[in-house]
Amino acid sequence: MPRYDTTLAQKKCVEFCRSPFPRTRTEIAKHLKDNVPGFYPKAQPSKFIHLMEKDVIKPLEAQGLLVSYGPADACWEKVTSLIAQSAKRRGTKMPRGLSKAYQSHFLYLQDPTHLPIVHGLCTPSKEMNVDLVALLNRFPKPEEYTWRMLNLLICARTDKARNALRIHLYRLPLDYDAADLLDSVLDYGCEFKTCRFPFQPDFEEAKRFLDSLAGQGGD
Secondary structure, three states: OOOOOHHHHHHHHHHHOOOOOOEOHHHHHHHHHHHOOOOOOOOOHHHHHHHHHHHHHHHHHHHOOEEEEOOOOOOHHHHHHHHHHHHHHHOOOOOOOOOOEEEEOHHHOOOOOOOOOOOOOOOOOHHHHHHHHHHHOOOOOOOOHHHHHHHHHHHOOOHHHHHHHHHHHOOOOOOHHHHHHHHHHHHHHHHHOOOOOOOOOOHHHHHHHHHHHOOOOOO
């Protein structure tokens, strides 16, 4: 058994991976070493990365909280470009032999308030996740972001509702790229057709949430 609090390590990992720039395993290892008591205090990251993957990263992937990227993924070039941008900003070198990188699921870019994390949700396509995490980091997160985003996706399960939300979306003062990516969020609503939730979707709230992302209030 690990000698550190794995729940705390997983929480810190999700928080760290909310960045618009995908995180490497070495970056995650260094962050956890600095922020989780007892996390391999006397070892270099290269010595415990595989243990960290097993005890921290893999459980988060299984729960849908973390999305992984690798060279076989269509978005890998975009991912490595973002990592290179991050390294340049920090004045460091692009890591060599990079084979994996991680970001939080776009639905968990803010801690839910008074609400347990919802596990077992559909995992977005990797290209969609890397785009949406980058996009949504540009917007302030309104209160109850996770549930409000979830409500938006549930509302967008039908063609009729998606079209109505699109009409509302393109009336908002957003640049084309931002509106286009938020449009792709609505497409992701199709993945929620078979999911059951203990509440009714609120269409007016979905529109207010889009308003809030566009800086038009809505809270």
